[in-house]
Amino acid sequence: MADQDAQSPAGVEPPALPVLRWDETPGGPVLVLLDQTRLPAQETELVCTDVPALVGAIRTLAVRGAPLLGIAGGYGVALAAARGEDVAEAAGLLERARPTAVNLGYGARRVAAAHTAAVGRGVGGAAAAAEALAEARALHREDAQASRRMAEHGEALLEELLPSGGHQLLTHCNTGALVSGGEGTAFAVALRVHRQGRLRRLWVDETRPLLQGARLTAFEAARNGLAYSLLTDNAAGSLFAAGEVDAVLIGADRIAADGSVANKVGSYPLAVLAKYHHVPFIVVAPTTTVDLGTPDGTSIIVEQRPGNEVTEVTSPHGVAAGGGGATVVAPLGAPAYNPAFDVTPAELITAIVTEEGVVSPVTGVGLAELCARSSQVTIS
Ligand SMILES: CSC[C@@H](O)[C@@H](O)C(=O)COP(=O)(O)O
Numbered sequence: 001m002a003d004q005d006a007q008s009p010a011g012v013e014p015p016a017l018p019v020l021r022w023d024e025t026p027g028g029p030v031l032v033l034l035d036q037t038r039l040p041a042q043e044t045e046l047v048c049t050d051v052p053a054l055v056g057a058i059r060t061l062a063v064r065g066a067p068l069l070g071i072a073g074g075y076g077v078a079l080a081a082a083r084g085e086d087v088a089e090a091a092g093l094l095e096r097a098r099p100t101a102v103n104l105g106y107g108a109r110r111v112a113a114a115h116t117a118a119v120g121r122g123v124g125g126a127a128a129a130a131e132a133l134a135e136a137r138a139l140h141r142e143d144a145q146a147s148r149r150m151a152e153h154g155e156a157l158l159e160e161l162l163p164s165g166g167h168q169l170l171t172h173c174n175t176g177a178l179v180s181g182g183e184g185t186a187f188a189v190a191l192r193v194h195r196q197g198r199l200r201r202l203w204v205d206e207t208r209p210l211l212q213g214a215r216l217t218a219f220e221a222a223r224n225g226l227a228y229s230l231l232t233d234n235a236a237g238s239l240f241a242a243g244e245v246d247a248v249l250i251g252a253d254r255i256a257a258d259g260s261v262a263n264k265v266g267s268y269p270l271a272v273l274a275k276y277h278h279v280p281f282i283v284v285a286p287t288t289t290v291d292l293g294t295p296d297g298t299s300i301i302v303e304q305r306p307g308n309e310v311t312e313v314t315s316p317h318g319v320a321a322g323g324g325g326a327t328v329v330a331p332l333g334a335p336a337y338n339p340a341f342d343v344t345p346a347e348l349i350t351a352i353v354t355e356e357g358v359v360s361p362v363t364g365v366g367l368a369e370l371c372a373r374s375s376q377v378t379i380s
Contacts (some may be wrong), residue, residue, distance in 0.1 A: 001234045007145075009116060012225060013224070014223045014224060016030075016157065016177065017034060017177045017178060017220075018034050018043075018045070018141075019034050019068065019177060019178055019180075019283075020032070020033050020034070020063065020068065020072060020075070022070060022075055022078070022133065022136075022137075023047075028049070028082065028083065029078075029079060029082045029083075029179040030047050030048060030049050031047075031048040031054060031072070031075050031076065031079055032044065032045050032046070032047050032048075033046045033047075033048065033057055033062055033063045033072070034046075034178070034217060034314075035057075035062045036061060036062055036063065036064055036178060036215075037060060037061060037062050037316065038316055039178075039215055039216055039219055039316065040215055040216070040218070040316065041259050041316040042316070046062050046063075046276065048079070050079065050080075050083065050085075050086070051079060051080050051090045051093055051094065052093075052096040054072065054076045054079070054094065055076075055093055055097045055188035057072075058072065058094070058097040058098055058104070058109060059097055059098065061210060064174075064178075064179065064212075064255045065101075065174060065175065065178060065179025065180070065250065065251070066102070066103045066104075066179065066251065066254075066285070066289050067103055067143050067146075067177045067179055067180045067181070067184075067185065067288065067289070068178070068180055068181075068263075068287055069098065069101045069104040069107070069182055070103030070104055070106050070107030070139065070143070070288055071100075071102050071136070071140050071143055072094075072104075072107070072137055073091075073094045073095065073103070073104045073105070073106075073107035073108035073111075074107035074108065074110060074111040074136035074137045074139045074140070075111075075133075075140075076090060076094045076108060077090050077091050077094065077107075077108050077111040077112050077115065077132060077136070078111055078129065078132040078133040078135070078136040080131070081111075081115050081128060081132040081133070082129045082132075084129075087111075087115045087116070087132065088112055088116075090108070090112070091105075091108040091111070091112035092108075092110055094108040095108050095109065098303055098340075099301040099302075099303050100253045100254055100262055100300065100301060100302055100303045100340065100341050101252070101253040101254065101289075102288070102289060102290075102291040102294075103253075103286075103288050103289055105132060106137075106226050106288050107139055107288075110135060110139060111132050111136050111139070112132075112137045114131055114132055114134075114135035115128050115129070115132040115135075116197055116243055117131075118131040118132070119333070132351070132376050135301060137188075139181075141181065141183045142181075143180055143181035143182060143286065143288075144180070144181035144182035145182070145355070146182070146286040146287075146288075146354075146355035147180050147181065147182025147184055147185065147188050147286075147355075148182055148183070148188075149188050149355035150185055150188060150189065150284050150285075150286065150353055150354065151183065151188040151191065151192040152192070152237050153353050153354070153357060153358055154186075154188070154189030154192070154249070154282065154284050154353040155189055155192045155193055155196070157351055157353060157358055157360075158189070158193060158247060158282075160282050161247065161350070162246050162247060162280075165198045166198060166200045167193055167198055167200060167246045167247065168200050168201045168203065168244055168245055168246045169190050169193070169198055169199065169201075169202050169203065169204075169245075169246065169247050169248070169249050169252060170202075170203040170205070170236065170247070170248045170249070170265055170270070171186055171187065171190065171202060171203070171204060171205065171213070171217060171219070171237065171249050171261065171268055172205040172207055172213065172233075172248075172250050172263070172266055172270060173205070173207045173212045173213060173217070173250070173251065173264035173266075173267075174186065174187070174207070174212040174215075174216035174217045174220070175187040175217070175249075175250070175251035175284070176188065176216070176217065176220040177220060177250070178192070178216050178220065183253040183290050184220075184251075185252075185284040185285055185286070186249040186250050186251045186282075186283075186284040187217065188251075188284070189249055189282075189353070190202050190226065190249060191224055191226070194224070194225075194226050194227075195286050196243045199226060199227065200227065201227050201228065201229060202221055202226050202227065202228040202229075203228070203229055203231060203236075203244070203245060204217045204221060204229065204230045204231070205231060205232075205233050205236060205237060205266060205270075206230060206231065206232050206233060207233065207264060207266060208232075208233055208266070208310075209309045209310050209313075209338065210256070210309060212264065213230065213298075214230055215316060218230050223327075226316070230360065233266050234277045236269075236270060236273060237273055239294055240273045240274070240276075240277040240279065241277070243277075245274075245277070245279050246279065246280075247279060247280040247281075247282055248270050248271070248279060248280070248281045248282065249255050249282050249284060250263050250264075250267050250281075250282075250283055250284070250354075251263060251283070251284060251285055251289075252271070252283050252284075252285035252289050253289065253341055254289060254291050254294065254300050255283070255285060255290045255291065255352065255367065256291060256294040256295060256296050256297050256299065256300060257291075257292045257293075257294060257295050257296070257367065257368070258295065258296040258297065258346055259262075259346030259349065259352065259367060260296055260297025260300070260344065260345050260346055261283050261285075261297075261343065261344045261346075261349060261352070262297070262300045262302065262341045262342070262343050263283070263341060263342070263344065264340070264342075265339050265340060265341070265342045267341075267342055267344055268342040268343065268344045268348075269342075271344040271348035271349065272348065274348070274350075275348050280350040280351070281344075281348060281349055281350050282350055282351050282352075282353060283337055283344075283349055283351070283352045283353065284352075284353045285352065285353075285354060285358055286354060286355055287354045287355060287370060287371050287374040289369070290354070290367055290371050291369060292367065292368060297343040297344075297345055299342075300338050300341075300343055301338065302341045302342070303339070303340040303341060303344070304338060304339055304340070305338045305339075305340050306338065307334075307335060307336030307337075307338055308326070308336075309336075309338055310330070310336035310337070310338050311328060311329065311330040311334050311336050312327060312328050312329065312330075313326065313327050313329050314326045314327075314328070329334040347373035353369070354370050355374070356370045356371075356374050357370055357373070
């Protein structure tokens with residue numbers, strides 16, 4: 001288990017990560033992404049000049065995480081509009097790039113709807129494209145605001161549930177600034193607790209097979225000076241048994257109307273462990289991740305990814321050092337089961353924290369009511 005003690009005091013904040021930006025170049029507009037497949041070894045930019053390039057970046061997880069996928073989808077449609085391409089087709093291509101995170105389709109369809117509305121008002125090509133871009137920027141800003149408010153609500157909930165303070169929080173996958181217009185979802189809550197001097201330790205699951213915890217969350221924890229320790233996913237049970245976890249904080253890719261939550265594979269076993277050990281299991285996600293059109297967890301489409309992500313281990317440090325990427329760790333041709341997500345039923349979830357408030361037995365507020373309160377734009 002790698003161990004990292006707090007390196008910088010709470011209150012010293014690192015510069016914002018250059019996660020995603022729109023750039024006007026002499027050759028036309030482009031979307032510039034921080035290539036997350038290269039982290040933590042390299043902070044490399046990936047320039048997407050068109051929608052197929054962005055679809056490729058989404059599929060390889062160069063850009064990833066539900067809220068950021070929504071933002072990227074929105075800018076992708078704006079890019080298509082600026083290039084004079086068919087925005088409905090672009091939105092469809094983007095939405096189909098990955099099936100589970102509802103935000104991707106939300107962002108793409110919302111910006112496409114803004115463009116269609118502009119055209120419907122008789123607004124011309126470049127001006128309609130400018131309206132599409134303005135909508136993408138609005139979505140980006142709203143996500144940053146949602147992130148701040150989720151952190152406030154999440155931290156208040158933890159104070160209520162764990163009044164003695166000095167929290168040891170466990171998280172899975174990556175839910176920080178790398179997935180958001182702001183500081184993230186679950187990680188933003190941990191960060192706020194840290195800044196208030198009440199985080200004893202953030203336990204970071206490595207998150208096999210693509211290691212979003214080890215590569216990305218540990219990277220974000222270190223640069224923000226959190227006291228954190230990295231663990232293999234299968235070490236979590238012994239940590240609960242030892243009484244070293246006060247609460248679990250995770251994000252979400254899609255929340256069904258019955259409160260079931262799809263998130264990175266490995267979330268569901270954590271929820272079972274948390275229930276057994278009477279530890280709060282808290283989901284932090286913006287209302288854009290709630291999909292009231294999906295009635296329950298069994299209706300959520302779980303992305304199945306290539307088997308080689310399981311049978312091989314890829315080291316970004318190896319790539320950076322010229323080491324050449326993947327090491328095969330299974331017999332050649334070994335079949336593999338590789339769902340990217342799993343679904344946690346509502347009865348295992350203590351609370352869902354959104355920017356509009358908390359859904360829990362404590363508040364008695366339902367998901368539909370929170371979404372109705374939300375200022376998020378509704379699209380058909
Ligand atoms: C706010 S992030 C919530 C989820 O998107 C996150 O936990 C996750 O599962 C990301 O999966 P990924 O496959 O890396 O896109």
